[in-house]
Amino acid sequence: MGPSGVGKSTFINNYLGRDAARVTHDYSTCTRTVTAFPDSIPDDWLPSPKKRLVLVDTPGFFGGDGSDLDALQRISNWLRPKNIGDGYDRPERHLTGIIYLHDMTQKRMVRETQMSFDLFQKICGPDSCPKTFLVKTQWPRPPDAQSLIRSIDLDNTFFKQMTEAGARSLDLRDDVTERDVVKSVFEKDVANSIILHLQRELREGKTIPATDAGKELRRCLMELLMYSDPSSQREQVAVIKKTIKQLSADPSMRSRIKTWVRQRF
Incomplete structure (x- = not known):
């Protein structure tokens, strides 16, 4: 890896x-x-x-x-x-x-x-x-x-x-x-x-967004989004935002991330 x-x-x-x-x-x-x-x-x-x-x-x-x-x-x-x-x-x-x-x-x-x-x-x-x-x-x-x-x-x-x-x-x-x-x-x-x-997490029945790796990936993507330039990286920003949304495992988390993305961009 x-x-x-x-x-x-x-x-x-x-x-x-x-x-x-x-x-x-x-x-x-x-x-x-x-x-x-x-x-x-x-x-x-x-x-x-x-x-x-x-x-x-x-x-x-x-x-x-x-x-x-x-x-x-x-x-x-x-x-x-x-x-x-x-x-x-x-x-x-x-x-x-x-x-x-x-x-x-x-x-x-x-x-x-x-x-x-x-x-x-x-x-x-x-x-x-x-x-x-x-x-x-x-x-x-x-x-x-x-x-x-x-x-x-x-x-x-x-x-x-x-x-x-x-x-x-x-x-x-x-x-x-x-x-x-x-x-x-x-x-x-x-x-x-x-x-x-x-x-082990998958064995417990967790979905990818609910695993520690899924949560870490979401955190990393949010950090990348924070440092991205929407004007020059429009396509990349759109993909990152879409992936973050897919990784939002529960409605409350999805709502918080949606609000954060709207405020940032």
């Missing part, structure tokens, strides 16, 4: 050694669906209680195309598939580990990156931290002094809450490869899978 354009699909391709996941090189969101890429477990990782390895590519958030609610819905549907009436029971997915990618070319923490990370934490929940890997990617070659300083700063601020709860921070650079990162996941007690916080 990670923000739009951080290199999730590239990570998967580099691990597999082939162009399996579609990659784009502009700022628009490339991955729009949740896609699983199965692979065999390397011989030197055996014996393993798992029969196969599956890497899952997920859409990012806040890529500017207005698909944030769709992305959250697709992730939810993949984690806890719905019964479509075809006679097949589709149990919720159990995960071995979570890899979150952070772009080291960012010289400062932009709003969308912070929002993406906040939403990621709401999706996963604190209980998932011991099996979460926060991977810093897209390093300059060779790493310069400023990048190394930013890396330390990330661990001491941005990632601190999760690492203190058991998450592990890794640098994808030098002789550390995607294979090494995935192997680190396998070394973290693969016999015991994890259920994400979002899955």
Whole structure:
């Protein structure tokens, strides 16, 4: 997981050694669906209680195309598939580990990156931290002094809450490869899978707007709306307002948000 354009699909391709996941090189969101890429477990990782390895590519958030609610819905549907009436029971997915990618070319923490990370934490929940890997990617070659300083700063601020709860921070650079990162996941007690916080909420019967992730997405979009320029970003503002309305889970909340939007715009 990670923000739009951080290199999730590239990570998967580099691990597999082939162009399996579609990659784009502009700022628009490339991955729009949740896609699983199965692979065999390397011989030197055996014996393993798992029969196969599956890497899952997920859409990012806040890529500017207005698909944030769709992305959250697709992730939810993949984690806890719905019964479509075809006679097949589709149990919720159990995960071995979570890899979150952070772009080291960012010289400062932009709003969308912070929002993406906040939403990621709401999706996963604190209980998932011991099996979460926060991977810093897209390093300059060779790493310069400023990048190394930013890396330390990330661990001491941005990632601190999760690492203190058991998450592990890794640098994808030098002789550390995607294979090494995935192997680190396998070394973290693969016999015991994890259920994400979002899955537990869906199991309780909550709708997407009523989940912590849905509420966080609404908060983030309201913040984006606050800093948007209606005159030059008319289409984007319209999409954000529409999504906020869809995320208004109850009539009282919908009324308050409608009043706020009317006063702001």
